[in-house]
Amino acid sequence: MARARQKNGKDRHQEILEAAARVITERGLADTRIQDIAEQCSVSPGLILYYFESKDRLLVEALTYSNDRYYLAQARDLRRLDSARDQLWRLIDLSVPGLLPDFERLEEWALWIEIWVRALRDPALAKEREVLDRRWRQSIADIVRLGRTTSEFAEGEDADEIGMKLGALIDGLAVQVLMNDTQVGPVHMQRMCQEVAASLIGFELEPATSA
Amino acid sequence: MARARQKNGKDRHQEILEAAARVITERGLADTRIQDIAEQCSVSPGLILYYFESKDRLLVEALTYSNDRYYLAQARDLRRLDSARDQLWRLIDLSVPGLLPDFERLEEWALWIEIWVRALRDPALAKEREVLDRRWRQSIADIVRLGRTTSEFAEGEDADEIGMKLGALIDGLAVQVLMNDTQVGPVHMQRMCQEVAASLIGFELEPATSA
DNA sequence: CTCCGAGTTGACTGGTGATTCAAAGACGGG
DNA sequence: CCCGTCTTTGAATCACCAGTCAACTCGGAG
Numbered sequence: 001m002a003r004a005r006q007k008n009g010k011d012r013h014q015e016i017l018e019a020a021a022r023v024i025t026e027r028g029l030a031d032t033r034i035q036d037i038a039e040q041c042s043v044s045p046g047l048i049l050y051y052f053e054s055k056d057r058l059l060v061e062a063l064t065y066s067n068d069r070y071y072l073a074q075a076r077d078l079r080r081l082d083s084a085r086d087q088l089w090r091l092i093d094l095s096v097p098g099l100l101p102d103f104e105r106l107e108e109w110a111l112w113i114e115i116w117v118r119a120l121r122d123p124a125l126a127k128e129r130e131v132l133d134r135r136w137r138q139s140i141a142d143i144v145r146l147g148r149t150t151s152e153f154a155e156g157e158d159a160d161e162i163g164m165k166l167g168a169l170i171d172g173l174a175v176q177v178l179m180n181d182t183q184v185g186p187v188h189m190q191r192m193c194q195e196v197a198a199s200l201i202g203f204e205l206e207p208a209t210s211a
Numbered sequence: 212m213a214r215a216r217q218k219n220g221k222d223r224h225q226e227i228l229e230a231a232a233r234v235i236t237e238r239g240l241a242d243t244r245i246q247d248i249a250e251q252c253s254v255s256p257g258l259i260l261y262y263f264e265s266k267d268r269l270l271v272e273a274l275t276y277s278n279d280r281y282y283l284a285q286a287r288d289l290r291r292l293d294s295a296r297d298q299l300w301r302l303i304d305l306s307v308p309g310l311l312p313d314f315e316r317l318e319e320w321a322l323w324i325e326i327w328v329r330a331l332r333d334p335a336l337a338k339e340r341e342v343l344d345r346r347w348r349q350s351i352a353d354i355v356r357l358g359r360t361t362s363e364f365a366e367g368e369d370a371d372e373i374g375m376k377l378g379a380l381i382d383g384l385a386v387q388v389l390m391n392d393t394q395v396g397p398v399h400m401q402r403m404c405q406e407v408a409a410s411l412i413g414f415e416l417e418p419a420t421s422a
Numbered sequence: 423c424t425c426c427g428a429g430t431t432g433a434c435t436g437g438t439g440a441t442t443c444a445a446a447g448a449c450g451g452g
Numbered sequence: 453c454c455c456g457t458c459t460t461t462g463a464a465t466c467a468c469c470a471g472t473c474a475a476c477t478c479g480g481a482g
């Protein structure tokens with residue numbers, strides 16, 4: 001009774017969600033039409049509505065689905081590093097839009113802003129947003145806690161508090177970098193995040209900032 | 212030849228722009244219809260298009276117009292205070308969504324997020340955004356410079372750099388407060404901003420945080 | 423080989439909303 | 453009072469798009 005799959009192993013649901021995320025990134029949530037998503041999948045518009053109850057539901061699902069994927073990829077990436085300091089630096093690098101060619105994050109930040117706008121009026125999405133956001137701050141706080149158990153970092157301010165501050169800083173700067181602000185480029189953002197992180201956690205930066 | 216004004220002294224342009232800003236805040240940029248704006252002004256939809264070339268232009272103008280008004284009001288408010296420290300604390304208070312009953316800023320932050328989303332795809336608005344954003348960071352940096360000339364603050368990191376960091380932190384936290392995040396309320400945001408400001412500029416916080 | 427149902431299509435419906443436009447005020451100057 | 457111009461109206465136009473639906477495909481079960 002297993003649902004027949006199409007050529008590639010993927011599920012149509014996922015395929016559509018990914019296509020939707022791509023279209024939203026390109027055209028913006030407000031200008032995304034069902035037709036566009038259908039074209040991304042090379043299927044007919046009718047099929048999209050066969051798999052999703054409505055356009056609205058699909059879009060919201062696409063936003064959170066996509067964010068989730070990015071988060072998991074990031075978590076996997078960080079887990080490979082032993083040192084808390086390395087993890088923190090890596091997390092910053094991964095968060096800077098357009099810093100790492102392979103892992104640009106441009107797409108994700110654009111989607112994240114769309115989530116904000118929509119969450120203002122969509123209570124269900126608002127709840128989702130809070131969960132996703134908490135997880136993100138948490139991952140920073142966890143790195144701080146890790147560093148303290150291994151004595152890489154000294155004890156100090158509450159780790160969750162640091163997570164909120166650093167998380168908010170990264171959010172704010174990422175928006176500006178994403179907007180191509182001429183005064184806040186990726187490398188500049190990276191340095192500022194490192195400086196604030198060092199100050200919040202309480203360690204010295206080496207003179208030669210790690211790339 | 213002066214254009215005839217209507218009953219109240221206001222210009223139709225302004226009246227429409229303000230109405231548009233109100234509607235955008237309520238319904239969101241994407242769901243704002245010309246009809247809604249017309250109703251806010253108690254005029255017919257046709258008139259809106261008589262004063263503005265197109266809905267798109269009107270909306271973009273409304274966003275920047277509104278931001279401008281808020282900024283000027285804030286600048287006027289700050290100028291009344293002599294001490295740099297007071298100015299900085301006031302700026303923070305004014306920035307926290309929903310902290311001061313009279314000056315909620317909820318509306319402004321919501322519009323600001325709409326600007327971000329739209330600026331991603333509208334080069335003209337993107338340029339506007341950068342100007343507005345720079346001015347905002349600048350006003351923080353100016354307070355730091357003021358405090359240094361009056362020796363309230365010690366010399367230290369470049370003031371513009373501090374402006375970017377603190378500005379980004381406020382942006383990031385404001386979004387969360389605006390979203391009604393259960394872990395980041397207005398008072399909490401206020402305290403975190405004060406702590407980071409004190410640390411960046413280099414002064415001690417009094418034990419009893421000023422309300 | 424035939425039947426069945428999930429998967430898929432694309433034409434169709436309905437509603438919506440921006441924009442246009444011709445006609446109708448309103449108002450100051452002559 | 454009459455005229456011309458600036459405002460304002462509301463109906464008409466026009467395009468667009470979400471969602472519906474009847475028909476078609478196709479692979480597997482019997």
